[in-house]
Amino acid sequence: MTQLNLNTLDQLGPGVAVPEYDPRTLRTGIVHFGVGGFHRSHEAMYLDRLLNAGGHTDWGICGVGVLPGDAKMRDVLEAQDHLYTLVTKSPTGDVETRVIGSVHDFLFAPDDPEKVIEKLADPATRIVSLTVTEGGYSLNNATGEFDPTGADMVHDLQAGAVPKSVFGLITEGLRRRRERGIPPFTVMSCDNIQGNGHVTRKVLSAFACLKDADLGEWIAREVAFPNSMVDRITPMTTDRDRQELADASGIEDGWPVIGESFTQWVLEDHFTLGRPPLETVGVQVVTDVEPYELMKLRLLNAAHQAMGYLGLLAGYTYAHEVCRQPVFVDFLLGYMSREGVPTLEPVPGTDLNAYQHELIERFASTAIQDTLARLIFDGSERIPKFLLPVVRGQLAEKLAPGSEISHAALVVASWAAYLEAVDAGGPVPPLQDQRGPALLEAVRREATQPGAFVQQRELFGDLGDDPRFKAAYLAARESLRQRGPVGAIKALVSQ
Numbered sequence: 001m002t003q004l005n006l007n008t009l010d011q012l013g014p015g016v017a018v019p020e021y022d023p024r025t026l027r028t029g030i031v032h033f034g035v036g037g038f039h040r041s042h043e044a045m046y047l048d049r050l051l052n053a054g055g056h057t058d059w060g061i062c063g064v065g066v067l068p069g070d071a072k073m074r075d076v077l078e079a080q081d082h083l084y085t086l087v088t089k090s091p092t093g094d095v096e097t098r099v100i101g102s103v104h105d106f107l108f109a110p111d112d113p114e115k116v117i118e119k120l121a122d123p124a125t126r127i128v129s130l131t132v133t134e135g136g137y138s139l140n141n142a143t144g145e146f147d148p149t150g151a152d153m154v155h156d157l158q159a160g161a162v163p164k165s166v167f168g169l170i171t172e173g174l175r176r177r178r179e180r181g182i183p184p185f186t187v188m189s190c191d192n193i194q195g196n197g198h199v200t201r202k203v204l205s206a207f208a209c210l211k212d213a214d215l216g217e218w219i220a221r222e223v224a225f226p227n228s229m230v231d232r233i234t235p236m237t238t239d240r241d242r243q244e245l246a247d248a249s250g251i252e253d254g255w256p257v258i259g260e261s262f263t264q265w266v267l268e269d270h271f272t273l274g275r276p277p278l279e280t281v282g283v284q285v286v287t288d289v290e291p292y293e294l295m296k297l298r299l300l301n302a303a304h305q306a307m308g309y310l311g312l313l314a315g316y317t318y319a320h321e322v323c324r325q326p327v328f329v330d331f332l333l334g335y336m337s338r339e340g341v342p343t344l345e346p347v348p349g350t351d352l353n354a355y356q357h358e359l360i361e362r363f364a365s366t367a368i369q370d371t372l373a374r375l376i377f378d379g380s381e382r383i384p385k386f387l388l389p390v391v392r393g394q395l396a397e398k399l400a401p402g403s404e405i406s407h408a409a410l411v412v413a414s415w416a417a418y419l420e421a422v423d424a425g426g427p428v429p430p431l432q433d434q435r436g437p438a439l440l441e442a443v444r445r446e447a448t449q450p451g452a453f454v455q456q457r458e459l460f461g462d463l464g465d466d467p468r469f470k471a472a473y474l475a476a477r478e479s480l481r482q483r484g485p486v487g488a489i490k491a492l493v494s495q
Helices: 006-011 037-041 043-052 070-079 113-121 151-156 166-180 196-211 213-222 239-249 290-313 326-343 352-363 379-386 388-397 406-423 436-445 467-494
Strands: 028-033 060-065 084-089 095-100 103-108 127-130 186-189 228-231 257-260 264-268 284-286
Touching: 028 043, 028 103, 028 113, 028 166, 037 043, 037 084, 037 257, 043 060, 043 095, 060 070, 060 113, 070 103, 084 239, 095 239, 103 113, 113 166, 127 166, 151 166, 166 196, 166 213, 186 196, 196 213, 228 290, 290 326, 290 352, 290 379, 290 388, 290 406, 290 467, 326 352, 326 388, 326 406, 326 467, 379 388, 379 406, 388 406, 388 467, 406 436, 406 467
Parallel strands: 028 060, 028 127, 060 103, 084 257, 127 186, 264 284
Antiparallel strands: 084 095, 228 264
16 A cells, blocks of 8 residues: 555556646645645646646646645645645546645644745635635525625624635735735636636725725635536545545545546636636636536536435435436436526537536536435525526516426425425535524425425525426425325326
């Protein structure tokens, strides 16, 4: 067994690709908040590709963690000289194992927030990127506006407070750059949010305005916030993954990353201080990301929600189990083709029909043991961003007879049914949602107030008042009660 670090790279087997550059020569050009599995299977992987092509050593990544759980990532990466193993698997079973060296440093903000701020203020830092999840942007899901009421936000907005939050740290870094006459870095969101660059500008400038109105206006005016679409299914790493890597390659890695072979990054070409030539390593650098991101959010991400709740209620554990059942496949394709796709504009260079079937093939891959529990994590952030825009699009367009919202309504109903099962101690994974208590209270009210669940205005806005949506939701709830998840799907598909 070989412990992964810089001194053992030449001891790894021939089946393991290692950096063709010396990670010790890297200088920080990118500071990244949220160094989890997805960042390490995606952005860091693309930078590793670029570094392997030669040069560009001033684009190394310094990761930053702000949450208590990020201390474990700090410890693992420090023990491995910041190296980690990326194992990618194709639907046909092909496996590629690669050591990534592009993350050359990691700072844990609670240890030393001043060090993080000075890293942000360093003129060498030209991009600050984010994978802080959909819930990390302090947005009101109904209004889309910045919500400053979270505990860390409230703390950071106090006069003289040492920042704790991602946006508090970034704001202070930008304030120092402005004060010192250093041009601002680019802020690049890599999270699954429609218009993620626009959203990040709104949140960061709104936060900064509450600290200093002039600073907030300067950020909105001077900082670049490119939009992006990111895609690679990356399950959470398990002990089984660590053992499989050890057995197959002899590598002892405290936190490897497992991902599918498919990867896509569509990035708007809008940067304050330049960017790496990512187009040379497979990134689609474009002028308009929106068609691509809406395709991914409303088809792939919404389909994850569709299979997640219904699959769990039907007793399944993994995405591939669901997507090998013809009735579920029919349901997912029905949602995508009849509800999701009609709300999309044409996507350059993409056959949307082929894309839908490719998604099913990816979901059905047994090589990626993606759990349904992962897909439904923080559902109160995901459903309003992925699925409800489809419902709004269908209703707003007053589409011709034959258009429908019944698939989406069944997904929302299955969300409520899952919450009922959690509340009753049923055989489903535990609820992991920052709004958990409010969700459970809303679903309890359904016993005496049918439709109360969709009256949560912070999630559904005025959708709960729309008679067509409310009727579809109540019909789906009743179908689930009478027929169960598989029966409800069969009844819908047969219509």
